[in-house]
Amino acid sequence: MKRITLWLLLAVLLAGTAAYALLGGRAREVTTATARIGEAVELVYATGFVEAEHPVSVAARLTAPVRQVMVDEGDRVRRGQPLILLDDEEQRHALQQAGAQRRVAMQDERRVVALFAKGWVTRAARDQAVAAADSARAAEESAAARLDQMAVRSGMDGIVLRRDVEPGDLAVPSRTLMTLGDPARIRITATIDERDVPRIHAGQAGLMSSDAWPGRVLRGHVREVTPGGDPEQRAFRARIVTDAPMTLPLGLTLEVNIVTRRVAQALLVPATAVYDGRVWVVRDGRVHSRAVRTGIVGSSDTQILAGLSRGDAVIAKPDDTLRENGRVRARR
Template sequence: MPIVRTLLVLFPLTAVIAGAFWWTNRPPVVSVVSPFYGSAAEIVYATAVVEPVAWAKVTSIIRERIVSLCGCEGSSVREGDELAVLDSGDARATLAELEARQELAKAERERSFELLERRVVSQQLYDKAQSQLIQINALLAAQKERLRDYRITAPMDGVVLRQDGSVGEVAEPGEILFWIGAPTPLQLVAEVNEEDIPKVTKGQKALIRADAFPDQDLTATVSRITPKGDPVLKNYRVYLDLPADTPLRIGMTVELNIITRDVEETLLLPVAALDGSQVQTLDEENRLQLQRVQVGIRGTKTVEILDGLASDARVMSPFVEDLEQGKKVSPGEGMQE
């Protein structure tokens, strides 16, 4: 009886040990996918701003107080229309002084001429009076030209897209007071990284993502690329034409995906299935094989497979680095086999 009792104890203990051994050495469960056919697109990402095709920034070239503004934001203007007036009190006082000096210089020249004819003074004295008058005339002409800077006018026909500044404020040289342009057509001005610019060419289509219109499919077309890049920011300016019916507005910022190359009906795999140019496939016995493939377009979710993989292959996804080649695995329940 003690022998039978010992056997009865050993039997369940052996079963537990065998079960633990199987559990420890069981094939790991992996996720398996099959390659599939679809479209692949190579894109270049950029950010852009909506601008009119034809527009101008209007600034003051002198530092002076603003005495009047047109209040014409959103209104149409013609080239030469008055937009703002700056305080020209000091400049007009200078003009009046120069005009008075001009009259004195004229009188002095006339007097010198009369004396010269009577041979009372020398030719040199007359020439000096004449020279002084010429100098004052030049100063007077320059001052009259300078007075034009106190009246800011529209440089082109268009709409006042934006007006800044207020009466009483001091306009600084170079400070933009007005944006004037044609409300249509519109364009996008994008900044593209110098590493990506060789892929971008005129005529390429771009997909637009705008926070103001999250549910709309918006597009643009590359129209031109600036020849010289920015060596500091390391980017190039790219202009894209917007369609006439675009809902985008001037000044909006958007994100772009410029499609530099697209392929229809090509073999694809999820990005997670690849480690560089390698994939893990399963043979008929569910043993792991490391396989090198030739890849094409790499997207954010899928990768184009050009060569090295059959369309009916079983591929592990995601790629697991610590599984050695030849190891037997088990495709998970509900996953592709």
């Protein structure tokens, strides 16, 4: 009798287990999101920095030791203002010598011209004296110009962005001593990965941010993409200008997102809902795997081109434990 009862209990237990499995097991709780209509934005991420729109490199025209540096980084300068003084002792001596030769030549010119007027010298002698005086005057002007070049002057109104010279350094024409720029005329230079360059063109919107201003978004647009890239970095440079005039610290680094495409009425689901080209749709308390075709993939949302309809509930973060037709309890 006890054995028959035991068999009956075992049969009931097996039947209950089978029914539990048939019904799909215990419902697990999942977080769902609704497929919605919104704007899909495709972005290209880059890093950039603020620089003067027309930076000017300052170099000496002659080779000479640096005697004095008259400005420092951040100083405002005016066009024609002396920035660097070079050792000009040799040029001063040359100017004095040229002046003495000019005075002698002019005296000879006056004497020969007077003698020519009286008929005592030939026209050729007079012309030679006049030419010698003209040459002496030109030599003095040239010596004065070289002396003036010993003062390296600013070619623009702006500020000193960078100073790379100290007294005692040797200035040569090939060496940049300073860099000048106008802080009122700036641009952002962004480094673009060469894989993204085909999607970037002039006129596209740029959204920029910096840790210096948390939560602030600067808006601009691409003005140009440099035709030549850097083969070592495998990158190109995009020049971005702000939509509204603004003053930004030169050298400030920025995170740049360039908007390459917009779709106003796009079907969107969370980016985490799409895995390996499929989503899990929740319907009547059960889940079903569905293949989808995606469009713009953003950091938070993904555009669905086919496979879903507006209002479909999808699992926001599916995992490998989900099974087709499994029971779930949805939580939005």
